[in-house]
Amino acid sequence: MSVRRKGPKATAIRVATYVLLVCVAVVVVFPFAVAVTTAFKRNTDIFTYPPSLVPKKEATIPAADVGLEGDPVPVYSFPDRDDRPGQWALVDGDASLAEFRPLDDLERVIVLDVKAGEKTGETISIDGEEEDVYLVDDGGAQVEAYRSRLTSGGLFVSVDDPSTSVLDLVNFATPAREFGPRFSNFTEVLAEKDPETNGKGVGRSLTNTVLVTILVVLGQIITSILGGYAFARVQFKGRSTIFLMYLGSVMIPFVVLIIPLFQLMLQVNWRDNLVALIIPFAFTAYGTFLMRQFFLGIPAEIEEAALLDGASRSTILWKVMVPLARPAIATLATFGFLYAWNSFFWPLVIINSGNPDNAVLSLTLSTLGGRSSTDTNLVFAGTVLAMTPPILVFLFAQRYFVENSASSGLK
Amino acid sequence: MGLRDRGPRTPRVAVDTGVQLVTAWHLVGVAAGIVSMLLASRSGDDALPAVIKLFMQVFSIAVTVAHLAAAYGTFRRMRRARTVSLVTNYLLFVVSGSALLHQLGAFTGIGKFGTGLNKAFLPFMVIVVGLLWVLVAGQLLSKNPLAAGPNGLRRAGWGLAALASVWFVIAADPSGMLSMIGDRITQPLTLGTLAVALCSGAATRFMWQRRVAVRFGTSAAEEQTLSGLAFLSPNLIGFTFFFAGPLLFSLVVSFFEWKTTGTGRSFVGIDNYVRALSLDISSSDVANAGNEVLKPGYQVLMHLDWFGQNWVLGARDVEFWISLRNIAIFLVLAVPASVLPALVLSSILASRLPGMKVFRAIYFIPSVAGVIGVAIIWGQLFQSTVGWINYLILRAGEILPFVDPPAEGHPWVSSNSTALLSMVVVFAWMNFGFNTVLYLAGHQSIPKELYEAADIDGANVWQVFRRITVPQLRNTTFYVLITTSILALQLFDIVWILSTPEPGGPNNATTTPVLALYEEAFQGNNQGYASALAWVLFLIIFGFTFAQFRQQKDGATSGGVS
Known part of the structure; x- marks a missing residue:
């Protein structure tokens, strides 16, 4: 395009181009950023408004900072009497307090120590009850008020200046929050399924997924190499017919096969077993084409030389062709990995007993993160764990992947 | 290169003695085939489903006939007899070998192996890393793929894997599995299967030899066919059992009323199709x-x-028709939403400005991340009270005068009007990057001269895009549209996770054909009817696929389809 031009107009176009690209990149990356940060959050932290990308915990300061001993002291944030925002450490959560309401504004509450205020001797009738009138301190000014309630509350000390203290009701104050990732989300979600420890059994699903993925990829590589070689290099009767059938098979959507495959698995008693996720998927028409294409591109002279040398076809295949075909095998392995790792529909159909020992990641996540989801933070920790391997594989195998998804239309 | 066959040395049985043994073995096969034929047709055995029974009868007859032909042919040293004997023995070996593994619990044992693996995951990963290192070491340090690579480094990888294997075996504790195999292998049926597998395997091995081929006078073409089929066989067997067979079975079942359990199965002709489409x-x-x-x-x-x-x-089937309507709407919205951005972005990425590969990689990530995770993330983004989408719309409303955010957070996925639209957003987000890469391949085939000429003529960016890029990418666009449509027609996973209060909700606003099929087959247990739905869906998809094949045949395929 016209990007090679120079001049201010071209520069403007170039800047606009990058702005567009970055905007789209933000749209792509942002949901992942939400996922990763949510995976480190506390569950209460997820459901606060406004949403935030920073995992937070309730703030504390060491007890020694406010002249106490023992556990760290929780910090709350609320404005002081002069409406300046401040951070307050709760040094005594069970102080005796009294709520006063000024006579000129009965809606307002002044929280003071239970011993504060002086009786003026007068009384006032509130809702039919006679109440004593007190003279209380309200931010320096003395106001007339009645004591509406005795309660217990908190004695707060300013974090910045420990000599300043206020009394307030604890449930009126909002806990201050500070950066605090929760790493145990990951250990909890991986732990064995157990309502007591809140373990979600994702660890077991992860091993199952790894096992299934490795075996599917190995199976696909072996069958595709053999089949691809036969189609590319061996002249045999019926080859073109069989190849045409393979080509046609690509047109059949998997939904058509779901029910008969399910029936087949029932007959051989493979339902609810990992083998049902492996054996039927160790054969791939796509992979066979991929290997065939590659073998067709290898010069025949190499093979002929080895044949003259007295080598058998299988020796040639494994010792000569396969080492040359590494890029194609890498492509095949990448596709097989992503397919097996991410597949969901078939596991949903065939592994449905709810027994966590047989589940794979996608299935466990769909159960955990589905409609009756609790512990959203753990669900996201699991999601991040499930997404990381395919993304890493993609990033490392990009070369094979991007080039070949374009040239073979694999999906 | 000295690539000689260095297989294990076979005992040099005299060819004729060997062939006589094989003939005898085939005669045993004939006898066994007749016995199993009688067993299979024995009445009163209701434990076996009719299909399996029929299969067993056909299988026994085929085995008997094949053995008979092979026995006669090998006895008379007929030229074709070697092929018949080889095919018979090989298939018998595969079947009996699979049956043996089945009886030993090797297949279902994979599930149990998962338990051991779970206990010993760390050593397992060390093994994997070791083996990967062996594979990669040579390539990393040497450009020549044929070179063996530095042997020390490879040996280190092997050593690591070997040590980790010992650790793995100790950690995984396979004693239970071994004792189970020990128990099972001593059962008579298993021993019989083992004997069949061993005999047919040995017969195959013997008959495969070149000196036997010479004795039978096998032609070079026949030899080629045999070796071609041998190479293809693992693939072909899988293709037959897990693709072609099920496909036929699916078609058959669609003409039945069919339940998972044996009862309640009856032939209903085209009734299932009539019911679905009425x-x-x-x-x-x-x-x-x-x-x-x-x-x-x-x-x-x-x-x-x-x-x-x-x-x-x-x-008659309201839900299916609603699902067809939904998927039509979905197609109309989601396909352009995942193709148009790809067209525009690919035109920019094709310009070879610095950093384009980074953007390409970023855009591609959603399509590899796994649909379940993606749907879970978007579920949180769409959340009505604390979700980012509503929050960002609210903030946008503060800055931009034309954005009018609703007073309360909009419930994206649980509102009738926006549920399907939410699915469109997720689908487009997942797929536009993949389509961008498909388009990039198309860009490579646009002649550079066109752009140079436009440059000289002083065409602006829009003109170049409109007059050169878009028309030149016509075939790619067609290909991308079709593949995306085929994908969209099978929408299931996103809906399964995101829709509330039940899959396909609210009020069937997001029901899709695949979801309807799933519910009929696995929740309603109407597998015959669900198969008919599958074939209806297939015919719709096939319309798209067929259009694509026509296009590929007609035009020059700049769609990058090789």
Whole structure:
């Protein structure tokens, strides 16, 4: 395009181009950023408004900072009497307090120590009850008020200046929050399924997924190499017919096969077993084409030389062709990995007993993160764990992947 | 290169003695085939489903006939007999070998192996890393793929894997598995299968030898066919059992009323298809008339108001028709939403400005991340009270005058009007990057001269895009549209996770054909009817695929389809 031009107009176009690209990149990356940060959050932290990308915990300061001993002291944030925002450490959560309401504004509450205020001797009738009138301190000014309630509350000390203290009701104050990732989300979600420890059994699903993925990829590589070689290099009767059938098979959507495959698995008693996720998927028409294409591109002279040398076809295949075909095998392995790792529909159909020992990641996540989801933070920790391997594989195998998804239309 | 066959040395059995043994073995096979034929056709054995019984009968007859032919042929040293004997023995070896593994619990044992693996995951990963290192070491340090690579480094990888294997075995504790195999292998049926597997395997191995081929006078072409089929066989067997067979079975089942369990299966002809596709239309005097104005068995699909007259459109399977309507709407929205951005972005990425590969990689990530995780993330983004989407719309409303955010957070996925739209957003987000890469391949085939000429003529960016890029990418666009449509027609996973309060909700606003199929087959246990739905869906998809094949055949394929 016209990007090679120079001049201010071209520069403007170039800047606009990058702005567009970055905007789209933000749209792509942002949901992942939400996922990763949510995976480190506390569950209460997820459901606060406004949403935030920073995992937070309730703030504390060491007890020694406010002249106490023992556990760290929780910090709350609320404005002081002069409406300046401040951070307050709760040094005594069970102080005796009294709520006063000024006579000129009965809606307002002044929280003071239970011993504060002086009786003026007068009384006032509130809702039919006679109440004593007190003279209380309200931010320096003395106001007339009645004591509406005795309660217990908190004695707060300013974090910045420990000599300043206020009394307030604890449930009126909002806990201050500070950066605090929760790493145990990951250990909890991986732990064995157990309502007591809140373990979600994702660890077991992860091993199952790894096992299934490795075996599917190995199976696909072996069958595709053999089949691809036969189609590319061996002249045999019926080859073109069989190849045409393979080509046609690509047109059949998997939904058509779901029910008969399910029936087949029932007959051989493979339902609810990992083998049902492996054996039927160790054969791939796509992979066979991929290997065939590659073998067709290898010069025949190499093979002929080895044949003259007295080598058998299988020796040639494994010792000569396969080492040359590494890029194609890498492509095949990448596709097989992503397919097996991410597949969901078939596991949903065939592994449905709810027994966590047989589940794979996608299935466990769909159960955990589905409609009756609790512990959203753990669900996201699991999601991040499930997404990381395919993304890493993609990033490392990009070369094979991007080039070949374009040239073979694999999906 | 000295690539000689260095297989294990076979005992040099004299060819004729060996062939006589094989003939004898085939005669045993004939006898066994007749016995199993009788067993399979024995009446009163209701434990076996009819299909399996039929399969066993056909299989026994085939085995008997094949053995008979092979026995006669090998006895007479007929030229074709070697091929017949090889094919028979090889297939028998595969079947009996699989049966043996089945009896030993090797297949279902994979599930149990998962338990051991779970206990010993760390050593397992060390093994994997070690083996990967062996694979990669040579390539990393040497450009020549044929070179063996530095042997020390490879040996280190092997050593690591070996040590970790010992650790793995200790950690995984396979004693339970071994004792189970020990128990099972001593059972008579298992021993019999083992004997069949061993005999057919040995016979195959013997007959495969070149000196036997010479003795039978096998032609070079025949030898080629045998070795071709041998190479293809693992693939072909899988293809037959897990693709072609099931495909046929699916078609058969779609003409039956079929339950998972043996009872309640009956042939119903094309009834399943009729039921799925039946529509009835009727005029009515009142708006919103109910089912009573339709034929019995039909339910109201929608109300229409044509030329001042109220019409009621009814269907026998309302949910399926609703799902067809939903998927049509979805297709119309989601396909352009995932293709148009790809067209524009690929045109920029094709320009070879610095950093384009980074953007390409970023855009591609959603399509590899796994649909379940993606759907879970978007579920949180769409959340009505604390979700980012509503929050960002609210903030945008503060800055931009034309954005009018609703007072309360909009419930994206649980509102009838926006549920399907939410699915469109997720689908487009997942797929536009993949389409961008498909388009990039198309860009490579646009002649550079066109752009140079446009540059000289002083065309602006829009003109170049409109007059050169878009027309030149016509074939790619067609290909991308078709593949995306085929993907969109099979929408299931996103809906399964995101829709509330039940899959396909609210009020069937997000029901899709695949979801309807799933519910019929696995929740309603109507597998025959669900198969018919699958074939209806296949025919719709096939329309798209066929269009693509026509296009590929007609035009030059700049769609990058090789």
